Amino acid sequence: xNGNRMLEKYKKGEKLIGAFFNSGTVVSAEVLGQLGFDFIVxxxxxxxxxxxxxxxFIRAAECRNLTPIVRTADFSRNNILKMLDLGAxxxxxxxxxxxxxxxxxxxxCKYPPMxxxxxxxxxxxxxxxxxxxxTGRPEDYLEWANENTLLLPQCETAEAVANIEEILKVxxxxxxxxxxxDLSISMGIPCQFNHPRFIEAVDKVKTACxxxxxxxxxxxxxxxxxxxxxxxxxxxxxxxxxxFLIRAAREYIEGVKAVCEK
Numbered sequence: 001x002n003g004n005r006m007l008e009k010y011k012k013g014e015k016l017i018g019a020f021f022n023s024g025t026v027v028s029a030e031v032l033g034q035l036g037f038d039f040i041v042x043x044x045x046x047x048x049x050x051x052x053x054x055x056x057f058i059r060a061a062e063c064r065n066l067t068p069i070v071r072t073a074d075f076s077r078n079n080i081l082k083m084l085d086l087g088a089x090x091x092x093x094x095x096x097x098x099x100x101x102x103x104x105x106x107x108x109c110k111y112p113p114m115x116x117x118x119x120x121x122x123x124x125x126x127x128x129x130x131x132x133x134x135t136g137r138p139e140d141y142l143e144w145a146n147e148n149t150l151l152l153p154q155c156e157t158a159e160a161v162a163n164i165e166e167i168l169k170v171x172x173x174x175x176x177x178x179x180x181x182d183l184s185i186s187m188g189i190p191c192q193f194n195h196p197r198f199i200e201a202v203d204k205v206k207t208a209c210x211x212x213x214x215x216x217x218x219x220x221x222x223x224x225x226x227x228x229x230x231x232x233x234x235x236x237x238x239x240x241x242x243x244f245l246i247r248a249a250r251e252y253i254e255g256v257k258a259v260c261e262k
Contacts (some may be wrong), residue, residue, distance in 0.1 A: 022043055023241045029062075075093050095154065161201045178206070
């Protein structure tokens, strides 16, 4: 069983490029992998995906060497356990506010002795046929899963910013995704990304992650955005797959209309 490609690149000091996966087709997932994206975040919080949908997208990502991450609807046992059994190599956990909430998520994400995740012979372990679960030493798989399954709470509330140091101390946390839109709304300055208080909050979280040796991600909707974030010390950026479609389609239709008007 291969390791987590995202984690391997991070340990080498390489930057990570991902996309929120909102378009909902296996073709889109495969194309992103073929183009060289490192990971997708299958958005089960905001999109109308059921578990069967998520499994299809995970398989499409796997066949193109694209690390599948899932943004869960919440941090309940049902949503965390099933997404991992379906093959997610990591989870974005939304709307986290406290370290206790992160501990609850970590316990469900990690096998003993780190947590209390239950073992299911589903897709991730080849329905029990993967060699790593048949070594005669089941601890091999449990250790592999605990190391390679990334728990990435989202910092998108003012409370999470205030508690970020304690959140990062929770065993099993691999890093943080800063959600700029909801964070700015929570702070009472919606979408004011240049507001001094917002900039201060983002820097606080980013610096805490850097200091703790944890991954830190945020949005990077354009190459210029990504360059700025990387220069600030972020390890990875994301755009949305639908934004790629909108940008390319707008350029095309406006170009064709201009030709027609000549």
